[in-house]
Amino acid sequence: MSKNHKKILTKRAYFIPVLGIFSGIFISLVYLNNFRNFKTNQNFNSFTIRNLSQKETNDNTVTLVAVGDVMLGRKVNQQSISKNNFKWAFEKTADFLGSADITLINLEGTLIANCPTTQTGFYFCGDTRHIEGLKFAGVDIANLANNHAYNFGAKGIEETIKLLKDNNISPLGVSGTVYKDINGARFAFLGYNDITLHEPIISWADNKSIESEVKQAARKSDILVVTFHWGIEYSDKPSLRQIELAHLAIDSGADLIIGHHPHWIQTTENYKDKLIVYSLGNFIFDQMWSQKTREGLIGKFVFEDQKITNYELIPILIEDFGQPRLSEDK
Secondary structure (H helix, E strand, O other): OOHHHHHHHHHHHHHHHHHHHHHHHHHHHHHHHHHHHHHHHOOOOOOOOOOOOOOOOOOOOEEEEEEEEEOOOHHHHHHHHHHOOOOHHHOOOHHHHHOOOEEEEEEOOEEOOOOOOOOOOOOOEEOHHHHHHHHHOOOOEEEOOOOOOOOOHHHHHHHHHHHHHHOOOEEEOOOOOEEEEEOOEEEEEEEEEOOOOOOOOOOEOOHHHHHHHHHHHHHOOOEEEEEEEOOOOOOOOOOHHHHHHHHHHHHOOOOEEEEEOOOOEOOEEEEOOEEEEOOEEEEEOOOOOOHHHHEEEEEEEEEEOOEEEEEEEEEEEEEOOOEEEEOOOO
C-alpha cells in the first residue's frame, strides 16, 4: 500500500467519527430547540378548569372521565381489609366517577387471591374484593399497561384480567384495542407502557407498533383515546420521550392522550387541536409524604360530533393514605 493511500485512509478514519460527532450534536440541538419551542409556545394547564367550547350538550354527547394511578395495595389494602369495606377508597368520588358514560382508570398493580398484606415495598397487589370498589365507582376500563401489572408474574396479571372481565370491566393495554359504542359513536382505547422492559401480555410503547396500531384503530372508530404509562417520577414537566410518543400517536390518528406514572400532575398540551394530558397524577395511593403526591386530577372530557367539545381538569386531594376527595369539598 502506498504512503499516499495510507494518508487517505487515515484522513477518512478521522473524518468518519468526527462527522458522526457533529451529526449527533446537530440532531441534539435540533431536538433541544424543539423542546424549548414546546415549553414556551404550547398551551399548558394544570390545576385548572378549561373549556374548549361553551356549546351545550345534548343526547348525542358522550362523557369520559379518567383518573391517574389507582394503587390498591400496601396501606390502601390494609385499611380496606381492616374496615371490611372495599368501597372505602372510592366513597368520596364514586358518584362523580359513575356519572360518566365511560370511566377509565390506571390500575397500578394486580388484584389477586392471597395478596400479601404489607405497608411497604414496590410489588403492588390488592385483595380481589377491591373489585367491589371498582364496580361501585362505575369503572368501565382499567389500564394494565404499566410497570406494576407484572409484579406477580403471568399468573397475577392473568388472574386480574379474568377478575375484571368477569365483572364487565375491560382490561386495557393487554389485549389489543378496547371498543365502546355509546350514543351512536364508536370509541377506541389503546394503552401502552413505556417504563419497564417488554413483558409478556403488556403492550409496550414501541414506536412502530404505536403508529401501526393507532392508525388501524383510528380507521375502525370515531374517537380514539390513547393512554401512556410514561415519564419521570416526581416531575411536573413532560420528558422529551413523552412529547415524542404523544405527537406520534396524534400524528397517527389519536384524538386524546392521557398519561400517568410520574405521581405528580404534569402540564397539558394542545397539539394539532388535540389534547394531551401528560399526567393526571395520583388518584388512589398511600404516598402521603408530600403535597404533590397527594394531589391529582380527574379529567372529564365531553365529546360530540366525533371531537372534544368541552373538558375539565378537576383537582383531588388524597387523605388517610388512600381516599381521594374533590379538593373543593371540605
